[in-house]
Amino acid sequence: MCGICGYWVGGRQVPPELQAANVRRMAAALHHRGPDDGGVWVDEAAGLALGHRRLAILDLSPLGRQPMLSASGRLVLSYNGEIYNVASLRRELEAGGGVFRGRSDTEVLLAAIERWGAAAALERAEGMFAFALWDRKARTLTLARDRTGKKPLYYGWSGRHLLFASELKALHAFPGFAREIDRDSLGLYLQYGWVPAPRTIYRDVRQLLPGTTLTLTSPDDRMAEPVAYWSAFAACLAGRDAPFRGSFAEAVERLEDLLRLAVRERMAADVPLGALLSGGVDSSLVVALMQAQSNRRVRTFTIGFAEKDYDEAGHARAVAGHLGTEHTELYMSPADALALVPRLADLWDEPFADNSALATALVCRLARQHVTVALTGDGGDELFAGYRYYPNAERRWRNLARRSHWWRSVQATGAELLGRSLWLLDRVRPRLRTEDGPALGAWLLREARGLRARGPLDLYLKRERQRLADPAGLIVGAGRVASTADAAVLRLRGEETLRAIRLLDYVTWLPDNVLTKVDRASMAVGLEARSPLLDHRVGAFAWSLPPAMLVGPEGGKRLLRAILDRHVPCALTERPKAGFVVPLRQWLMGPLRDWAEALLDPARLRREGYWRPEAVARAWRQLRTGWDRNQNLVWSILVFQLWRERWEAG
Template identity: 50%
Template sequence: MCGLAGLLLPSPQRHGDELAALAGAMGDALAHRGPDDRGVWVDAQAGIALAHRRLSILDLSPLGHQPMASADGRYVLAYNGEIYNFAELRAELEARGAGFRGHSDTEVLLAAVVAWGVEESLRRCNGMFALALWDRHERCLWLARDRVGKKPLYYGWAGDALVFGSELKALWQHPEFDNGIDRDALTLLLRLDYIPAPHCIHERSFKLMPGHVLRMDAAAVLAGASAHRPAQAQRPFWDARERMRAALAAPFEGSDAEAEQRLDALLRDAVALRMVADVPVGVFLSGGTDSSIVTSMMQAQSGRPVHSFSIGFEGSHHDEAPLAREVAEHLHTDHTELYVSGADALAVVPRLPAMFDEPFADASQVPTALVAKLARGGVTVALSGDGGDELFFGYSRYRRALRNWRMLSRVPAALRRSLARIARGQGEASRGGGLPALLAEMGARGIGDVYRNRVTRWRDPVAVVPGARAIDSFYGQADPLDGTGTPADAMMLADFVTYLPDDLLCKVDRTSMAVSLEARAPLLDWRVAEFAWSLPLHMKLRGGESKYLLKKVLLRYLPAAMVYRGKRGFGAPVTAWLRGDLREWADDLLSPERLAADGLLDAHAIGALWRRFAQGERKWHTHLWNVLMFQAWEDYWRQSRARVRGAPVSPVG
């Protein structure tokens, strides 16, 4: 796991030392992602510079140093992530005559590109990655991101230069990166608690989408500097919707026992691949289905006790630590448990803007940061259970949405459209339940519209962001699968391509990388995902039990009492915080004078909501938390930019 950064100029405008110093500063902003090594590579004639910060996981020797050139000298790579099937690819490449100096997956990836080209190599890779690859023959830059979006990659324009990096703080280091706030993207934050790819909080800036590549040469950089939406140049090498459609077109037709055996074998292999490292490996264990199955399979394939980690919350009714402890004791893992107080959790809040460096408002970011810090005290790599809910129908909101859609489907479409017109103008009242909520759903065109109501915070965010235009995400589609599959499949797809990469995986990446910890997610192996998509719904939901097949597999490792118990979640008591210890902090960030001076948010509307919340009204904590996360982030961004403007860039030593 590492951090990468760099820039590409439309023409050679800077000397090599200047380019190296600038790229080095961009890379150094990501030192937390890679504290073990630092590298910069420059071709001033081509106007390209790559920077890399390394967290050594495989091949700890200098032979793993990046940026790394291919054996033939054509390609130079700065890469963040892991290729889990690198040993298999290496054997295939050696059979074709390739030679290797070390045993890093970086060297294997470069040899693969030489042999098969960029996009075919990525399709052969089973891993998590973001990369910047310079082709010296074609004089073009490739940016790429893994299938699911486990690793982040931002890009944008600073003046007429293309700048890119694992986090926005790298882009901020360029003195000409003065890109303001994208008000349209801000409405997505208010709606979802995060900003989904390809959008970014900054103007003229974007996220590379999961499973996509971007090819840029000097002409494309120059054209992109003035284009309104250059994100359109991204193209997929793997498309989740198309892969789900293909899986649904060739459904699994075996018995329950056969499906259970197949899933067990796939998951065991996915876990085993992610246990390969030259540093200590552990696991996040909450006691729920997903983390328990990963921990069980790790322990079943390990010759020594696996190091597991969990945290508990003092005085909480949602404490999962006892569940995790039971699982750990049954499996005989080397378990580390830490109970934290409210004060411990609140101490994380001021650090969130620097940790995420794009506004992000899923409040479970706080406990996730705490467990990542705990794990880093014992290991350098930790496996997680992310992905089980999206692949195996794990969320209760899926069932509620299906129930609502079944009821709505009985109402004639013309009548629903009439009722929907009545509902317009309800705004945030529809978030509070009752008749306004029912009316707001009446105009649903399909399951996608119903489900969007389940995942939405601000129902009409454009109303509180002056000058913003309404833009939408994947959730804006009436039917994400366009008639293929079931409504349940459509909801799981929407979460897989939006909520999973832009919320859950972003949260895990930023909190783990903040403490130089690599997190790996075996349930999100692409083979597991495509098999899950081929399964009929009754193998995911049966007799009111979600994750049916996943739990059947888990019964091979744990007793039924540990498998069939309620989901508690991994949240944070935001309401209590905002009415207690964080009240003064929130008062300052939400002051009418401050909001009015910024001009980005409607001070009157937000102030009224804050007063209603303070007076005891329910529901509004989610609305207020994403406003507060934006306000806190904006402070951090302005301070960061001020430091860059005031500090001259020094040459690389």
């Protein structure tokens, strides 16, 4: 795994020594992604420079060094990722006369692109990656990203110069990089807790969407549009149109075969390898299949909490004990969180407010002390209906839809008015709040959002994924803009609910939240995270399954549970899904309180000009008094303040 970067000069040419210095500075900002080696390559005549930082996983020799030229010398590649079916691709290329110097997948990918073209090579490649490909003859630059979006790729303009990199911090290293914050993107961030792709926090920077390529013919080619070489929507609908016709037992056998292959391919490495283990279904199944195909004890790692209501380390320990892995755990204390919080803006150099990022960063740091590659269970929930809301989504909508949209709008308005009134009353008589959850007023405001929904997906988005209905009430200058989630809701209207809701999360929540979180946390310490459940062949099979094979009496992931039962007693893994949930409110009211209040100081907010101080003060007071458990909303504001202090002001 690696970090890539580069730029293409528009207008006046830059001396080659300055081009190399600039791209070397950009690459240095990505040293954490590739601590083993680095390189730059400059096309002086074209004004293009490529940079690379290498984390050596396969072929640790200099023959895997990048940027790499193709055998003919026409193509130059700066590549971040792993191609898991590299052995079969190499055999096919060798059968056609291909000759290789080393064993790296970079060399194989270059040869495949030169033989078949970029689009055909990407369709054949199974892996996670992002790359920049320069064609010296055609003078075109192609940027590409993997199907699911495991590896990031940002691109944008600074004046007439095109910039691109694995992380925004590399763009910051380019002289004169424009840092204009997009307040509409800030509004989306407050709604979701992250900035949905293809937008970024900056006005002139974009994220390349998963499964797409972008080919540019000049550095100021701003009209070029990304082109999809793979579509999650198409894969999902293909599964719908060609459903699996076998029995449940046959489905179990077929899926276990696919998962064994996916796990086996992802265990290929010339460096130490392990797994992140939470003790839930997904990570436990991945570890079980790893141990079943390994001749040595698999290394496993987990995070625990001193607060017993949040601690799941015991479940992971029990699974590891049953499978016989070499298990390591680390307990996260408030002091650990306090020490890590100031680094959040460096780890996620765009505002990112999933509070489980704290635990993810610590477990990755723990794993990196022992291994260089770690497998994860990411993707199981979205593909196999693991989230608790999924099985009941259609029933919830049917209950709501018995009332007309007009009548529900009237009820929503009444709920909003009553909720705000109760907030004012609660400031005088605090007995309306509760210790176990939101008080009546806060609950009414949340219910009002659901009452305005226009379908099951819209209901899911408003109740489960959006943290705030209208960010303009908190952000100065933010407008209402559509996100990829809004577009997906419209596109999926009329589809069967369980299929549609899984796909909605697969194209939004998964790449923008889950995979972003894991990529930055793992690469910050030079750890490569691999996700067998996100193998596109596993995904294609999952989309072909009928609802009855996904959801059973015990909830979702029925097929995954059936496979896991062959390896681990169900008593060790059957429990409500939790994830890396951290005791955020307790920390904000305790060891993080002074830090939070300094960032939320009204005078400071008014001076900086992004937030409406009275609205932020109200949200903080609601959390502090217990009237509303809105810790995620408050945390989003705090993370932005921390990020702005580091990147905009600093």
